[in-house]
Amino acid sequence: MAVYTTLSAADLAALIGEYEVGQLVSAKGIAEGVSNSNWVVETTGPGGAGGRYILTMYEARVEAADLPFFLGLLDHLSARGSPVPRTVHDRAGAAYRTVRGKAVALIEFLPGVSVDEPTAAQAHAVGAALARLHLDAADFPGQRANAMALPHWHTLLAACGEDGLYSIDPGLPELVASELSYLSANWPRDLPRSVIHADLFPDNVLLLGDKVCGLIDFYFACTEVTAYDLAVTHSAWCFARGGTYRPGIGEALIAGYQSRRVLSEAERKALPVLARGAALRFVASRAYDWLHTPRGALVTRKDPMDFARRLSFYATDGDRAFSASAG
Amino acid sequence: MAVYTTLSAADLAALIGEYEVGQLVSAKGIAEGVSNSNWVVETTGPGGAGGRYILTMYEARVEAADLPFFLGLLDHLSARGSPVPRTVHDRAGAAYRTVRGKAVALIEFLPGVSVDEPTAAQAHAVGAALARLHLDAADFPGQRANAMALPHWHTLLAACGEDGLYSIDPGLPELVASELSYLSANWPRDLPRSVIHADLFPDNVLLLGDKVCGLIDFYFACTEVTAYDLAVTHSAWCFARGGTYRPGIGEALIAGYQSRRVLSEAERKALPVLARGAALRFVASRAYDWLHTPRGALVTRKDPMDFARRLSFYATDGDRAFSASAG
Numbered sequence: 001m002a003v004y005t006t007l008s009a010a011d012l013a014a015l016i017g018e019y020e021v022g023q024l025v026s027a028k029g030i031a032e033g034v035s036n037s038n039w040v041v042e043t044t045g046p047g048g049a050g051g052r053y054i055l056t057m058y059e060a061r062v063e064a065a066d067l068p069f070f071l072g073l074l075d076h077l078s079a080r081g082s083p084v085p086r087t088v089h090d091r092a093g094a095a096y097r098t099v100r101g102k103a104v105a106l107i108e109f110l111p112g113v114s115v116d117e118p119t120a121a122q123a124h125a126v127g128a129a130l131a132r133l134h135l136d137a138a139d140f141p142g143q144r145a146n147a148m149a150l151p152h153w154h155t156l157l158a159a160c161g162e163d164g165l166y167s168i169d170p171g172l173p174e175l176v177a178s179e180l181s182y183l184s185a186n187w188p189r190d191l192p193r194s195v196i197h198a199d200l201f202p203d204n205v206l207l208l209g210d211k212v213c214g215l216i217d218f219y220f221a222c223t224e225v226t227a228y229d230l231a232v233t234h235s236a237w238c239f240a241r242g243g244t245y246r247p248g249i250g251e252a253l254i255a256g257y258q259s260r261r262v263l264s265e266a267e268r269k270a271l272p273v274l275a276r277g278a279a280l281r282f283v284a285s286r287a288y289d290w291l292h293t294p295r296g297a298l299v300t301r302k303d304p305m306d307f308a309r310r311l312s313f314y315a316t317d318g319d320r321a322f323s324a325s326a327g
Numbered sequence: 328m329a330v331y332t333t334l335s336a337a338d339l340a341a342l343i344g345e346y347e348v349g350q351l352v353s354a355k356g357i358a359e360g361v362s363n364s365n366w367v368v369e370t371t372g373p374g375g376a377g378g379r380y381i382l383t384m385y386e387a388r389v390e391a392a393d394l395p396f397f398l399g400l401l402d403h404l405s406a407r408g409s410p411v412p413r414t415v416h417d418r419a420g421a422a423y424r425t426v427r428g429k430a431v432a433l434i435e436f437l438p439g440v441s442v443d444e445p446t447a448a449q450a451h452a453v454g455a456a457l458a459r460l461h462l463d464a465a466d467f468p469g470q471r472a473n474a475m476a477l478p479h480w481h482t483l484l485a486a487c488g489e490d491g492l493y494s495i496d497p498g499l500p501e502l503v504a505s506e507l508s509y510l511s512a513n514w515p516r517d518l519p520r521s522v523i524h525a526d527l528f529p530d531n532v533l534l535l536g537d538k539v540c541g542l543i544d545f546y547f548a549c550t551e552v553t554a555y556d557l558a559v560t561h562s563a564w565c566f567a568r569g570g571t572y573r574p575g576i577g578e579a580l581i582a583g584y585q586s587r588r589v590l591s592e593a594e595r596k597a598l599p600v601l602a603r604g605a606a607l608r609f610v611a612s613r614a615y616d617w618l619h620t621p622r623g624a625l626v627t628r629k630d631p632m633d634f635a636r637r638l639s640f641y642a643t644d645g646d647r648a649f650s651a652s653a654g
Binding site: 024207 | 335336337339340351352353354355356357358359367369436437438439440441442443444533534535
């Protein structure tokens with residue numbers, strides 16, 4: 001959570017002037033987004049009736065070369081009816097502009113709040129929205145390689161070093177080594193692929209009651225095994241704050257998903273290994289960040305052990321958990 | 328800038344349910360406020376037409392015992408017509424509630440953006456708004472001692488130690504010692520007193536063009552020498568980013584102030600010493616925070632030398648600067 005860059009009132013007014021959205025009324029930097037700076041911007045609106053937007057400035061972690069994919073995807077999905085914010089294009093038709101050397105995009109503001117302990121009805125709705133996203137993305141022409149796939153887990157974890165992992169938890173080096181080895185040998189091939197969100201944590205879903213109003217923060221979206229996205233979402237949504245698995249939430253998530261897109265037999269069978277991969281992916285990035293985030297940084301480090309415990313759960317109980325839900 | 332406390336969607340919805348503002352639609356933590364956590368909250372509104380609010384949670388630096396003064400002052404000033412956000416009272420009529428052991432208030436959302444290099448017209452408008460605030464506060468019954476008055480500068484600077492001040496800048500211990508001695512001997516007595524804002528930095532003023540739409544963040548407000556507030560505002564507004572005094576801005580600020588409230592002869596004469604005090608007050612708090620903010624804190628430390636340079640300016644050129652403007 002951070003606003004990394006200061007934009008002056010003059011910068012903001014000039015920027016807003018490039019869009020058909022009326023005059024700037026208000027702008028508040030918001031404490032969201034790890035890889036970019038965000039503002040809630042209010043304007044007098046294209047027709048004078050008021051408009052609200054999220055202004056995103058892309059910082060180091062997002063490659064400008066990826067922006068046409070990310071922003072084009074938002075426009076594609078929202079045009080199909082997925083609850084995804086559309087981008088506002090400037091008067092020249094561009095989906096992003098450059099301010100002070102950094103790319104910025106003006107994005108539709110969506111209602112809703114993020115939950116941290118979802119109900120089964122909410123998990124069902126999120127599963128359905130994820131399946132819809134996969135279906136709506138089917139004819140999106142963009143492609144993007146997954147920059148956080150299995151080979152990158154190896155790289156990140158190697159950069160942590162055994163000592164680094166040990167400093168986080170004495171059991172972590174062994175868990176990581178055995179899972180990397182298991183996943184390298186058993187990662188599924190030939191499953192259906194599509195564009196996936198790849199990071200659909202509760203933070204990235206805006207809900208009002210049981211209704212999904214927004215899926216946001218597509219900056220890990222990529223072309224990947226479709227069912228891996230469900231596994232990522234499962235790993236992110238289906239555990240209580242203390243770390244215990246919530247079977248009712250897992251079952252609702254998968255039932256919701258299958259209410260829109262039925263998993264193939266091969267996908268169903270692959271869910272346990274995909275979930276181990278998903279959990280290891282977050283262990284890898286969080287352990288790396290834990291060891292490499294400078295003191296004094298504005299970003300709150302996330303404890304890698306949360307996902308190490310989920311990884312252990314999937315390794316020992318994943319088959320049972322998924323056969324109960326996706327059987 | 329920070330959100331220190333996490334509120335769950337359930338916490339937020341329950342809290343909003345205590346007010347006559349409709350249902351929760353959205354809540355975004357904002358990167359503003361050093362002493363508290365803030366969210367922009369949207370609701371369906373009391374009449375269903377939508378409502379926007381700032382939800383403030385008071386963290387350690389704000390004393391709960393002071394809240395009736397701060398929040399009562401907002402209601403008093405907004406009722407008088409000053410551009411100050413009113414507080415929304417809950418169904419039981421309370422101006423603040425307690426959530427997870429901390430006081431929270433729901434406050435009117437005001438339009439406008441903060442500028443960092445004001446124009447003369449903006450400085451004039453800010454001066455006029457400050458004078459109006461002083462006049463509107465005249466019949467406010469609350470009283471609050473200034474917790475950042477001259478004795479506290481002594482305390483804070485003593486807590487920095489000579490070595491600490493020297494580590495910030497080798498010239499700082501001598502400047503601080505001579506100014507503390509000068510101000511102790513020359514601090515004006517018998518000037519008119521009133522409720523003052525005491526921290527009217529550009530961050531705390533919302534502007535649209537030349538119009539002041541909001542004066543916010545009253546958490547240093549207190550009963551103090553009225554003209555000291557103008558001196559604080561002068562020290563905060565009238566210097567370019569590089570540190571040089573902007574005479575046109577200083578003159579416009581004071582002319583704007585006097586367009587609403589004419590300074591007495593004694594007040595005019597006291598401005599240079601009041602401005603030295605204002606500058607030393609921010610040197611003291613910033614030097615203290617600089618030396619005592621733990622690494623890894625979410626707050627960006629402010630360089631104490633910005634105000635040390637302004638202090639030196641007022642010490643050598645204050646008489647001239649103010650006689651040009653307030654003559």
